[in-house]
Amino acid sequence: MDPAAASPVPAPAVEEPVSATSVLDTLGAEVLAVMSPVSICMALVVLLISLLSPPSSGSAAGSPPPVTAATLVYLESPNDSPGQKLLGALLDAAVFVALVAAVTFVLVALYYYRCTGFLKNYMRFSAFFVIFSMGGAIVAAVLRRLAAPLDAPTALLLLFNGAAVGVLSVFASAVPILVRQGYMVALAVIVAAWLSRLPEWTTWIMLVALAVYDLVAVLAPRGPLRMLVELASSRDDELPALVYESRPTVGPATSSSSYASAMGSVEMQTMTDSGQIRGSRYDRVEQEEDASPAVVEMRDLGRGRSSDGEMNRSRGSVLQMENLEREVPVTSAELTANQGGSSQHAVIQIEQPDEEERSPLVSAASTNNAALDEEEHRQSSSSEPLDFEMFESTRGIKLGLGDFVFYSVLVGRAAMYDLMTVYACYLAIIAGLGCTLILLSICRNALPALPISIMLGVTFYFLTRLLMEPFVVGASTNLVMF
Amino acid sequence: MTLAAGLGYALIALGPAFSLFAGVVARKPFLVLTVLSSTLFWLISLIVLSGIWRGFLPIKSGAWWAYAILILTSVALQEGTRLVFWRLYKKMEEMLDAFADRISKPRLSLTDKMLISLAGGLGHGVAHAVFFCLSLLTPAFGRATFYIETCSKMPFFLASALIALGFLVIHTFSMIIAFNAYDERKKSDQVFVPVIHLAAAVMTLVNLAPGGCLIGTPLLLVMAALTLQHCWRVACQRLTEHRHQQHNSN
Numbered sequence: 001m002d003p004a005a006a007s008p009v010p011a012p013a014v015e016e017p018v019s020a021t022s023v024l025d026t027l028g029a030e031v032l033a034v035m036s037p038v039s040i041c042m043a044l045v046v047l048l049i050s051l052l053s054p055p056s057s058g059s060a061a062g063s064p065p066p067v068t069a070a071t072l073v074y075l076e077s078p079n080d081s082p083g084q085k086l087l088g089a090l091l092d093a094a095v096f097v098a099l100v101a102a103v104t105f106v107l108v109a110l111y112y113y114r115c116t117g118f119l120k121n122y123m124r125f126s127a128f129f130v131i132f133s134m135g136g137a138i139v140a141a142v143l144r145r146l147a148a149p150l151d152a153p154t155a156l157l158l159l160f161n162g163a164a165v166g167v168l169s170v171f172a173s174a175v176p177i178l179v180r181q182g183y184m185v186a187l188a189v190i191v192a193a194w195l196s197r198l199p200e201w202t203t204w205i206m207l208v209a210l211a212v213y214d215l216v217a218v219l220a221p222r223g224p225l226r227m228l229v230e231l232a233s234s235r236d237d238e239l240p241a242l243v244y245e246s247r248p249t250v251g252p253a254t255s256s257s258s259y260a261s262a263m264g265s266v267e268m269q270t271m272t273d274s275g276q277i278r279g280s281r282y283d284r285v286e287q288e289e290d291a292s293p294a295v296v297e298m299r300d301l302g303r304g305r306s307s308d309g310e311m312n313r314s315r316g317s318v319l320q321m322e323n324l325e326r327e328v329p330v331t332s333a334e335l336t337a338n339q340g341g342s343s344q345h346a347v348i349q350i351e352q353p354d355e356e357e358r359s360p361l362v363s364a365a366s367t368n369n370a371a372l373d374e375e376e377h378r379q380s381s382s383s384e385p386l387d388f389e390m391f392e393s394t395r396g397i398k399l400g401l402g403d404f405v406f407y408s409v410l411v412g413r414a415a416m417y418d419l420m421t422v423y424a425c426y427l428a429i430i431a432g433l434g435c436t437l438i439l440l441s442i443c444r445n446a447l448p449a450l451p452i453s454i455m456l457g458v459t460f461y462f463l464t465r466l467l468m469e470p471f472v473v474g475a476s477t478n479l480v481m482f
Numbered sequence: 483m484t485l486a487a488g489l490g491y492a493l494i495a496l497g498p499a500f501s502l503f504a505g506v507v508a509r510k511p512f513l514v515l516t517v518l519s520s521t522l523f524w525l526i527s528l529i530v531l532s533g534i535w536r537g538f539l540p541i542k543s544g545a546w547w548a549y550a551i552l553i554l555t556s557v558a559l560q561e562g563t564r565l566v567f568w569r570l571y572k573k574m575e576e577m578l579d580a581f582a583d584r585i586s587k588p589r590l591s592l593t594d595k596m597l598i599s600l601a602g603g604l605g606h607g608v609a610h611a612v613f614f615c616l617s618l619l620t621p622a623f624g625r626a627t628f629y630i631e632t633c634s635k636m637p638f639f640l641a642s643a644l645i646a647l648g649f650l651v652i653h654t655f656s657m658i659i660a661f662n663a664y665d666e667r668k669k670s671d672q673v674f675v676p677v678i679h680l681a682a683a684v685m686t687l688v689n690l691a692p693g694g695c696l697i698g699t700p701l702l703l704v705m706a707a708l709t710l711q712h713c714w715r716v717a718c719q720r721l722t723e724h725r726h727q728q729h730n731s732n
Contacts, residue, residue: 023582024512024594032511035518124728173544340630419619427522434515463529468613471532471540476614479689479698480557480632 033246034397035430037185038407039302044189045408046415046422049196052141053416078356079245085436087344089201100213104224111231123242127170127187131163135190170242177245188401192408196416203413204458213269218448227448300349397437403449407433408455420472421464428460429453437448488623491639495615495646513601520567520605527563528613531556546690551682561676564657567602570666592724595665596658596717600718603657605680607650615646616632633695642693645686646704651706652682655713662716671716678709 080088110119126436135136136159143150166183167174198206217223232239407429414421440447493500507513534555541548561652575598579589620630623638630638656675663671682705688698 012518021586022510022594023578023585024510025674026511026596027578028511028515057669104649132623217642289508292709305670327726407501418617420613423612423617424525427518427525430518434519451666460525463533467536468529468532471535472528473618474540474547475552476618476642477638478549479630479641479645480686481555481614481642481649482560482683482686 011034022299023304030246030397031434034244034399035244035433037181038399038404038433039426040428041169041185041188041192042408042411042426043193044185045196047411048138048142048193049412052138052193053197070111077132084302085201086205088197091203092202093205095207097213098135099474100210101217104228105219108224108228108231111228119269124167124171127167128163130187130190131166131183132159134194135159135163135186137192138190156209181244181246184242184401185404187242188244188404191413192405195405195409197413200413200416203409207410207454207460210406211451214450217337218446225448228447244404245398245403319412339473403453406450407453407457410454410461414457414461416470417465424460424464424468425457428456432456484585484625485623487627487639488619491619491622491643492616494640496608496645498647499604499611499650499654501606502600506597507604510597513597514596515609516601517605521609522600523563523567524560524606525613527559528609531559536580544584546687549687549690550684553687554680556700557676557680557683562681564675565664568661571602571661581725583617590624592721594730599661600654602661603654606657607653610653611646611650613641613650618642631714632692633688635693636695636699641689644699646687648699648702648706649682652678652709655709657711659713659716662720663672666720674712678705 073293107119136155139155139159142148143155165179166186168329169180169183170187206219214225217225218229222225229239260290410429412424431454433449436447436449439452503517508518535552538548541552574591575595582589618643619639627639629636632642656678659671660675663669663675682702685698685702686706688694688701711732
C-alpha cells in the first residue's frame with residue numbers, strides 16, 4: 001500500500017461544504033502571516049551559516065569575529081577558561097545593552113524634537129549601507145564558497161541596483177507589499193548572518209541580556225521604548241522604526257492597490273482634541289457615536305465601494321465604522337491589529353552596521369505590538385488618498401525587524417552546533433512568538449516580542465544539547481526508534 | 483553521497499508528510515498552527531524522556547534489554563502525551579465552537595475535527611522524522627555513505643529514512659484513530675493505537691541484531707500500512723455513520 005496515495009480522510013462529504021464557512025479557514029491567518037517570514041528568515045540564516053562556515057563550535061576555521069560593539073570589552077578566544085569567558089561575556093553584554101539603551105534614548109530625543117528629516121535620511125543611508133556593504137560581503141563569501149564566477153563590475157552593478165530598490169521599497173509606499181516584505185527579510189538575514197559571527201558565549205549572554213532589556217524597556221514606566229511608543233501615539237504618527245508588515249488577504253479585495261501603506265488607516269478629524277484620543281479602534285468607534293460634531297473623513301479609492309466612501313458624511317461614516325467592527329471579529333484567538341499607516345511618513349530607522357545593533361531594531365522589536373494598538377489617527381499630509389478596501393481584509397500584525405534578527409541569531413548559533421538544536425530552537429521560538437501574540441490579544445498594548453521566545457529558545461537549546469542529543473543519537477544510530 | 487542522495491533520503495522520510503502538508507494542511511492556517519503545536523508537544527515529551535534516561539546513558543552495545551526498557555518507557559510516555567493532547571484538543575474545540583457561535587459561523591464539522599486530528603498526528607510524525615532521521619542526515623550530503631555494523635547491506639541513511647517514513651505514517655494516522663476512539667469511546671481502538679505503537683517500536687529492536695534491519699524495516703512498513711488501512715476503515719465508517727445521521731435528521 002502506498003502511504004502517499006491514500007489519504008484516509010476522504011474528500012468532504014457531499015452535504016458538508018468544503019471550507020467556505022468553516023471557522024478553521026480564517027482563524028490564525030494573521031498569526032501565520034507573521035510566522036512564515038520569521039521561519040523563512042531563520043531558514044535562510046541557517047542555510048547561509050551552514051554554507052559559509054563549517055558548523056563547528058570553534059571559530060578557528062571561520063573568519064575572525066568582527067570587531068563590534070559587542071566585543072568592546074572582551075574578545076573571546078578558545079583558550080580561555082570558562083569562568084573567564086563567562087565574565088567577559090557578561091561584561092560585553094552589559095556594555096552592549098548600555099550602548100543600545102543610550103542610542104534608544106538619543107532616538108527618543110530626536111523624535112521628540114521632531115528631527116524627522118535627519119532620521120529619515122539617516123535611515124535611508126543605513127538601509128543602503130546594509131544591503132550594499134554587508135550584503136555584498138555575504139554575496140562575495142557565497143560566491144567564493146560555491147566557486148561561481150562573477151566579475152566585479154557586474155557584481156557591483158547588481159548590488160547597487162539591489163540596494164537602491166531596497167531603499168525605495170522600505171520607504172516608498174508605492175511598492176508591492178511582497179517586494180517590501182522580501183527586502184525586510186533580506187535585511188534581517190544580512191544583519192543576523194553578520195551577528196552570528198560573534199563568539200559563542202558572548203552571543204548567548206547577549207541574547208539573554210537583550211531579552212531582559214527589551215522587557216524592561218517596553219514595560220517599565222520610564223523605559224525608552226515605552227516613551228517612544230507613547231510619543232508616537234500621542235502624535236498619531238508612525239513609529240520611527242523598521243517593522244515588518246504582514247498583510248493577510250482575507251477578503252476578495254486583496255490589496256492590489258499600490259497604496260499598500262494605507263491599510264487600516266482611516267483618517268478622522270474630530271472636533272474634540274485629537275491629542276487625547278488614544279486607545280483601540282473600538283474606543284474610537286464609541287467616541288464617534290457620542291461626538292456628533294465628529295467628522296469622519298474617509299477617502300475612497302474606487303473598486304466598487306462608491307456607496308461607502310463618501311467624504312465628510314459623518315453619519316454614514318459612523319455606520320461604516322460600526323459595520324467594520326462586526327466584520328472583523330475580535331477574539332482571544334484572533335488579532336485585529338491596525339496597520340498603522342504609511343511608511344512614507346514613517347521615520348524608519350535602521351541599525352547602524354558598525355555599531356552592531358541599534359536601538360531601533362530593539363525598539364522595533366516591541367513596536368510591533370505597540371503598533372497593534374495604535375489608533376488609526378494619522379495626520380495624513382500626503383496627497384495619496386487612503387485606500388478603502390482594507391475594511392474587507394483583516395488587519396495584519398506588525399513585527400519589528402529586531403525580532404527577526406535576534407531570533408535568527410539564536411537559530412544561527414544553534415545551527416553551528418547541530419541540526420537537532422536548530423529544530424528545537426526553531427520550535428521554541430515559534431512557540432514563544434505564538435504565546436506573545438496570544439498575550440497581545442489579551443493585553444492590547446505594547447508588548448516586547450523578544451523575552452519569551454529568547455528565553456524558550458535558550459532553554460531548549462541547552463536542554464537539547466545536554467539532554468536530548470545523547471539520547472536520540474544513541475538510539476537512532478542503532479536504528480532503534482519509537 | 484552528494485546533494486542528490488541527501489535530498490533523496492530526506493524525501494523518502496518526509497515526502498508523504500510534505501504532500502499531506504501541501505495538500506491538506508497548508509490550506510487552513512489553523513491546521514498549520516496545530517501541526518506546529520503538536521510538534522512542540524512531541525519535542526517536550528522527548529526532552530522529558532531524555533531527562534529521565536540521561537543518567538543511564540550510554541547504553542552498552544550488547545544490552546538489548548536496556549533498549550527494550552527504553553522503548554517501553556518511551557512508548558508509555560508518548561501515549562500519555564497523546565491523552566494530554568486529546569484533553570487540550572477538547573478544550574480548544576469548545577473554544578472554537580464558542581468562537582464560531584459568536585461570529586455566527588457553523589460549528590466544527592466532523593471533517594474539521596478529523597482534519598485537526600490529522601494535523602496533530604502529522605505534527606508528531608514530522609517531529610519524529612526530523613529528530614530521528616533528518617538531524618543525522620547531514621553527512622549524507624557529502625561524498626560518501628555510511629553503514630553501521632549490524633546493517634551491512636543497507637546504507638544507514640536509507641534504513642533510517644525508511645524507518646522514519648514508517649513511523650511518520652503510524653503517528654499521523656494513529657492520531658486520527660485515537661481521537662476517533664476517544665470521541666466515541668471505543669475501547670478496541672483505544673487499545674489498538676498503543677499496541678501498534680509498541681509493536682512498531684519493538685520491531686526496531688530487531689535492528690540491533692546483525693542483519694536485522696533487512697527484516698525489521700519491511701515489517702515496520704507493513705505495520706504502517708496496517709495502521710493506514712485501519713484508519714481508512716475507521717474514517718469511512720465514521721463518515722458514513724455521520725451521513726446517515728444527517729439524512730435521518732433531515
